[in-house]
Amino acid sequence: MTEIDPIALTQDLIRCPSVTPAEAGALDLLQGVLEELGFVCHRLPFQEDGTDRVDNLYARLGTEAPNLCFAGHTDVVPVGQAASWSTDPFAATVRDGMLIGRGASDMKGAIAAWVAAVSRRLASVGPVPGSISLLITGDEEGPSVNGTKKMLPALAELGERIDHCITGEPTNPTALGTMMKIGRRGSLNGYITARGVQGHTGYPHLADNAAHRLTRMLASLVDWRIDEGSEHFEPSVLSVTRIEVDNEATNVVPALATARFNIRYNDLHTGASLEDALRARLTEAAGDGADFDLDIVVSGESFLTPPGLLSDLLVEACEAVTGNRPELSTTGGTSDSRFIKDYCPVVDFGLVGKTMHQVDERVETADITSLRDIYVQVIDRYFEKAAS
Numbered sequence: 416m417t418e419i420d421p422i423a424l425t426q427d428l429i430r431c432p433s434v435t436p437a438e439a440g441a442l443d444l445l446q447g448v449l450e451e452l453g454f455v456c457h458r459l460p461f462q463e464d465g466t467d468r469v470d471n472l473y474a475r476l477g478t479e480a481p482n483l484c485f486a487g488h489t490d491v492v493p494v495g496q497a498a499s500w501s502t503d504p505f506a507a508t509v510r511d512g513m514l515i516g517r518g519a520s521d522m523k524g525a526i527a528a529w530v531a532a533v534s535r536r537l538a539s540v541g542p543v544p545g546s547i548s549l550l551i552t553g554d555e556e557g558p559s560v561n562g563t564k565k566m567l568p569a570l571a572e573l574g575e576r577i578d579h580c581i582t583g584e585p586t587n588p589t590a591l592g593t594m595m596k597i598g599r600r601g602s603l604n605g606y607i608t609a610r611g612v613q614g615h616t617g618y619p620h621l622a623d624n625a626a627h628r629l630t631r632m633l634a635s636l637v638d639w640r641i642d643e644g645s646e647h648f649e650p651s652v653l654s655v656t657r658i659e660v661d662n663e664a665t666n667v668v669p670a671l672a673t674a675r676f677n678i679r680y681n682d683l684h685t686g687a688s689l690e691d692a693l694r695a696r697l698t699e700a701a702g703d704g705a706d707f708d709l710d711i712v713v714s715g716e717s718f719l720t721p722p723g724l725l726s727d728l729l730v731e732a733c734e735a736v737t738g739n740r741p742e743l744s745t746t747g748g749t750s751d752s753r754f755i756k757d758y759c760p761v762v763d764f765g766l767v768g769k770t771m772h773q774v775d776e777r778v779e780t781a782d783i784t785s786l787r788d789i790y791v792q793v794i795d796r797y798f799e800k801a802a803s
Contacts, residue, residue: 418538419448421524421531421787422514422780426507428523429516433489435557436467441489445526445551449474452534454549459569461561469554469561473570476533477546481578481801483794484548485529486563486755488555491518492772499774513777520778521771525583526551528766528783532790543798548577555751559714563751567758579725580761581793584750585768591782592739592789595729596763598647598719599749600679603686605693606710607632609701613670622668626660628701629672633658635700636676636693641684647719648681648745681745686713715753719745724800725762732792736785764789 431441446456454474462468475482494504494517502508507516514524526549533547550570554562570577586596609629614622633655641651657675680689690711701707720726726743733741741764755761766786770776 417534419531419534421527421783422509424448424527424530425514425519425524425783426509426516428489428527429507429518430505431489432505433491433518433553434493435490436469436553436561437490438470438553441523442470442472442551442553445489445530446472446474448530449549452476452530452537459566461565463560466558466561469552469557471553471562471566472551473548473566473575474551475546475548475575477543479545480576482546482548482576483797484550484577484580484759485526486550486580486582486751486761487522487526487529488552488562488751489518489523489526490553490556491521491523492556495774501775509780512780514780514783515775515777517776519776520585520766520768521776522583522585522765524778524783525585525765525786528786529583529790531787532794535787535791536794540795543794545798545801547794550577550580550755552751559751563754567754571758577755577759579797580752580755580759581725581729582750582752582755582761582763583765584763585765585771586744586747586763587741587765587767589767589769590737590739591767591785592733592737592741594742594744595726596745596747596750596752597722597726597743598682598745599715599717599747599753600648600651600681600745601684601686601717602714602749603678603680603689604712604714605676605678606712607674607676607697608708609672610706611668611670614668616666616668619668623704624668625672626669628705628707629658629674631702632697632700632707633674633676635696639696641678642681645681645683647743648683648717651678651680651684653678680717682717682719685716686711715749718753718756720756720760720762723760725760728793728796729762729764729789731796732789735792736788
């Protein structure tokens with residue numbers, strides 16, 4: 416069996432302009448490569464009312480347990496101002512040892528590295544004593560409602576079981592092999608609408624200034640030290656992300672003011688417990704007679720995969736390939752692992768992410784090859800332990 420070149424496959428995937436929710440040939444390409452390796456592939460399209468149809472792919476090689484899964488996404492964020500790029504964002508240009516293109520680090524390079532790792536394992540050793548699978552969505556960079564979130568229960572209904580999973584998000588800050596994510600913070604979005612009574616700024620006692628109510632509430636949030644952190648998590652943080660007062664006049668007290676904020680929270684909280692605390696805090700800050708609404712949307716709860724089999728395997732593989740011992744971290748944003756954790760242990764490990772979502776997103780070609788080598792060692796060691 417011929418081994419797959421991870422750099423060439425990354426380039427082929429980048430040349431599919433799969434900006435969420437477009438598939439743009441990326442899943443078709445991946446399915447063709449995987450079927451040549453012997454994988455059985457299933458396409459899983461989903462669509463909710465008011466959302467775009469999203470195509471997804473599940474591929475499995477083998478029928479026995481344990482099933483080691485790789486999770487990822489072929490969708491990418493928009494390129495922004497294409498004229499600001501030094502090359503066509505979807506040309507997958509290699510220059511001075513760097514592969515430039517939208518999705519290079521987030522995360523087509525990791526997908527290609529995993530597929531190449533499987534091809535090397537098959538060419539050098541043969542099939543694993545169990546199964547290898549890929550769970551690939553086209554909805555991670557979008558609303559994340561028609562992708563992994565729906566794939567997992569659908570696969571469970573089909574009798575599919577995943578025993579352990581690695582999500583290939585770009586986890587390394589500056590150098591490959593320095594960080595993996597063994598958990599993720601929760602994410603809560605809050606929407607405040609403060610209502611008052613419109614009036615003349617020269618007679619403020621005859622009005623109720625909604626902007627004043629809102630600023631007092633926001634000040635209470637900005638000054639809030641939510642917690643001091645926990646064993647594996649940094650302190651929870653809150654950021655105000657939008658403030659709006661629709662009032663063009665300079666002599667009118669506004670009757671309506673709105674704001675939006677986000678909390679990234681650790682395992683000391685749930686979305687429900689934070690909502691209770693927020694309502695109490697904002698009610699006190701708003702003052703007597705305040706009229707406001709607070710809407711809460713939790714996009715994912717915090718979770719932790721305690722150090723164990725997966726993290727140990729990745730530490731060993733990273734040290735062997737790069738000489739680096741990765742930090743077990745829970746920092747940064749979220750990933751589709753927030754859905755996967757309800758089905759099996761999961762950790763995130765991929766390429767260097769310092770240019771993800773940026774103009775001239777790029778990765779070192781040597782890092783793609785090294786990530787392939789890390790994944791090869793993880794696969795070999797995982798099934799050695801499973802067979803023992």
